[in-house]
Amino acid sequence: MPTLEEIARLSSVSRSTVSRVVNESPNVSEETRAKVLAVVQQLDYQPNAVARSLAAGCTRILGLIVPSGVTAMFHDPFFPEFIPAVTSACSAHGYSVMLWLAEPMDEEPMIRQVLRNGFLDGVIVFTIHLSAGIIAEVVASNLPYVLIGQHCAQAPDAAYVDVENRRGARQVVTHLLRKGYRRIAHIAGPTDTVCAQHRIAGYRDALGTWGRRIDEDLVAAGDFTEARGYEAMKELLPRRPEAVFAANDMMALGALRACRDSGVRVPEDMAVVGFDDISLSANSNPPLTTVRQPSDRMGTAATEMLLAILETGDAIPRQIVLPTELVIRQSCGATAGL
Amino acid sequence: MPTLEEIARLSSVSRSTVSRVVNESPNVSEETRAKVLAVVQQLDYQPNAVARSLAAGCTRILGLIVPSGVTAMFHDPFFPEFIPAVTSACSAHGYSVMLWLAEPMDEEPMIRQVLRNGFLDGVIVFTIHLSAGIIAEVVASNLPYVLIGQHCAQAPDAAYVDVENRRGARQVVTHLLRKGYRRIAHIAGPTDTVCAQHRIAGYRDALGTWGRRIDEDLVAAGDFTEARGYEAMKELLPRRPEAVFAANDMMALGALRACRDSGVRVPEDMAVVGFDDISLSANSNPPLTTVRQPSDRMGTAATEMLLAILETGDAIPRQIVLPTELVIRQSCGATAGL
DNA sequence: GACAGGTGTGGGAGCGCTCCCATAACATAT
DNA sequence: ATATGTTATGGGAGCGCTCCCACACCTGTC
Structure with missing residues (x-):
């Protein structure tokens, strides 16, 4: 290597x-530049x-x-969209x-x-789980950072990128209410994640706005996995819901x-909606009504925010909440007309 | 930073x-060590x-x-298993x-x-597609490397990790033959990938061993996507196959x-088998018979091979082909005996 | 008492760059 | 003629480490 x-x-010039x-x-x-570039090319020099x-x-x-709490989520289709957006930006x-999946x-x-080892100019940190220790570590490191997922409680000034989880959930549940569904169940995400908290809050918002009381029997605990979605739905079925809003698509697919398996027809006997719009949801049976997250835009936004912080030393908006989008398909009886 | x-x-010692x-x-x-360590801890020194x-x-x-040819595959469940194995090792x-998704x-x-910029001690390169230029680039760089996917033609001495694609395909097709299926179709992977080549070769092996002639009408072109699997199956149906082997699970799910959609019952009217054993296959309807790839073991093996090359300067086995495992579920009529 | 062979320690050189300051060479203004 | 810029170039210092060699100092041996 030259x-x-x-x-x-x-x-024959100086260093x-x-x-x-x-x-x-x-x-x-110009002359010197040309002379040097010739040698650079000839030797294929790379600084x-x-x-x-x-x-x-x-x-x-x-x-x-x-x-690590999020590593499990690595299976989520979120990463395949998010990570390329980051590397591309x-x-x-x-x-x-540099990729760090914590053990x-x-x-x-x-x-x-x-x-602290000096290899990084800045970090993007997944803090979807409420990992207080890690956030504190990041803040203390003095390294520029952007969080994915907001944490107003622990780091009010932190730069972050998030999506409108609450509003998205409200929208999809409101859609169910508009279609006339009454007993709407919820398969919740892990309670220690901010996004699951926001989604269940949106669910409650919607029911509240429509003057429906919240039946806690219709809220099942989940963990964002397909298997758990399946089980939770099995638990909910005897309670005769008319519709179910799962906190993510994987659980909705399980539902x-x-x-x-239980001979319940969707959407005739039961409406099912999810959140995330993973690629499988468009092809599920029936296709799933869900809320689209702009995973790639989150990656781009987080990266550009971080780069801006690095270059300008701050300034620019440090909190971005990206909009979600309601995607209506057959699983909530889309064809039945509003 | 100290x-x-x-x-x-x-x-009060020397650098x-x-x-x-x-x-x-x-x-x-011991004395000096203790003295120094005290200061190190106090100042939270990190080299x-x-x-x-x-x-x-x-x-x-x-x-x-x-x-980039593989980036599309980033959606594949292969990466969520492979990448954590690499980072962990x-x-x-x-x-x-350091992660490089090529544009x-x-x-x-x-x-x-x-x-060539000197940041890397070695590289693991996905060469599932036959990207001759990249392989040449890697070889020329003089950087220690391990390929994922073998390329005997272009780089006979290259260190690589792969799976027994051919044998796995042969196994699953043989399983269909044993169960008495006769007209066995294949939805192939992209022809420019070594793994798709090996899988179709395994398919032909199995048919050949059983003295079946290969009906080219029963081989449909695919690209590893669910959507294409769906279309390919639609094309194959009029040709009345009794079973179909898709080159990967995503396409099998599409099938x-x-x-x-066509009212063809699986497994009663049609057996469907795939390759990869992605997590969804266990829960598909019906659950999919497939071939399991040890994605995480590939990551571990590739990393350790590379580290060994870095440390010993060579020696050790430089070609690892990991075994696949036949996973029998209902989509090929597992319940029908044998 | 002279020499070998450890141990523990210090200091210099150097990794391959960037960045700053000095310097030359020339043009322009006074 | 001198002062004042402007532009192109060179050289030194330094980034924070590692690695090698030198130098004590302490054994133990014949």
């Missing part, structure tokens, strides 16, 4: 001049990123930290991405080390399967 | 001695990884490169992971740059949906 110094020698050429500084004569990072004091590497700005056991020390 | 020098000053303590060199007196990398000549960072050895347009120059 070094700056070598290029300098071979093109500094080569550096200027490579970094596209304007103060280089050493490590040396550059040390000298410049920044690495142009962003960390993507996924705490980074590439566009000449940044690289359950040594979560905090590990994250602590990653935050659909439970209905099928 | 530096080595500062720790040295505060504990070298602090370095020895931090790196757990044996040649330090700067960038400086260390520059001085030591290695970064302890591995790259995970996913070419890396963490266990004190390595970090379609500037694929090769980008990869070229990543390979199931096509059968459902």
Whole structure:
């Protein structure tokens, strides 16, 4: 691997001049630039990123930290959309991405080390679970950061990107109410996640607005998995709901399967709606009414927010809540007319 | 952030001695070690990884490169299992992971740059598609590497990890033959992927072994997507197959949906089998017979192979082909005996 | 008493860059 | 003629480490 110094020698200029050429500084004569570039191309010279990072004091590497509580969610179709959006936005700005999936056991020390070893210029942290320790660690590290999922309680000033979970849930449940469904059940997400809290809040909002009292028997606990959605639906069926809103699509798909297994027809006997609009939902049987999250836009927004913080030192909006979109399909009797 | 020098000053020893303590060199007196460690803890000193990398000549960072052809596959449930296995194995050895999802347009120059900028000690490269240019780039970079997916033609000596695609396909098709199915169709994967080639080869092996001639009308082209599986099945149905082997589960699920839509009962009228054993297959309707790939073991194996190459400079087995496992469920009439 | 062979410690050089300051060369204004 | 810029270039210092060599100092051996 050739070094700056070598290029300098071979093109008989100084190290500094080569550096200027490579970094596209304007103060280089055309003649010199051409001479140096010729050697650079001939030797296929690439500046050493490590040396550059040390000298410049920044690495142009962003960390993507996924705490263990969220790692399970790695199966979620959220990541396949989110992560490429992040890497793509980074590439566009000449940044690289380092991926950290925390191990359950040594979560905090590990994250602590990653935050302080100097390899990262900034981090995007999944804080969908209420992982107080990690948020504190991140804040204490003095590293620029953006959270995915808001945490007003623990970090009111934190930069974050989130989606309108509450409003989305309200919308989809309101849609059910408008269609005349009365006993609307809910399969909730894990109670220690902010997004599940917001979604159940939206469910309650909608029922409240329509003057319906909330029947706690119609709220089943869930954990965002298909299997649990299945079980929860089996538990709910004897209580004769007319419709069910699952806190995510995976559980809604589980609910659909439970209905099928129990001979309950969807949407004739039961409406089922979810949240996320994962790709399978469009092709489920029947296709699932759900709420679309702009996963990729979240990735792009978080990355660009972080890069802006890095470059401007702050300024810009530090809280972004992206809108969701109601996607109406057959599982709530879409064909039956509003 | 404190530096080595500062720790040295505060504990009144030399820079070298602090370095020895931090790196757990044996040649330090107990007394000195304790003195230094006290200061280290008090100041919460963390060695700067960038400086260390520059001085030591290695970064302890591995790259995970996913070419654009494969990025689409990022939706595949393969990644959610593979990637955590890689990061986990890396963490266990004190390595970090940098993720590179190539953009379609500037694929090769980008990869070229990543390979040569000095940030990576080694790379794991998805070469499931026959991306000759990328493989050449990787080989030319002189960086230790492990491929995911073998490429005997282009890189006979390359270190790789793969699964027994051919044998797995043969097994599942043989299972259908044993159960008495005769007209067995195939929904193939993209012809430019080695794994799809191996799977169709396994399909032909099985038919050949049983003395069946291959009816090319019963082989439909596919692209590993659910939607295409649906369409391919619709095309195949008029040709009256008794069973269909899809080159992956996503397409098999599409095929199931096509059968459902066409009033074809599975498994009574049609057997459907897939490949991959994605999590949805266990809960599909009916549950899908398929071939399980050890995605996580591939990640672990690739990482450990790469780390071994880094540490020993070579030696060890450089070709690993992991076994697949036949998973029999109802979609091929498992209940019908044998 | 001279020499070998450990131990523990310090300091210099160097990894390959960036950044700042000095310097030259020339143009323009006074 | 001198002062004042402007532009192109070179060289030194330094980023925070590691690694090697030198130098004590302490055994133990013949």
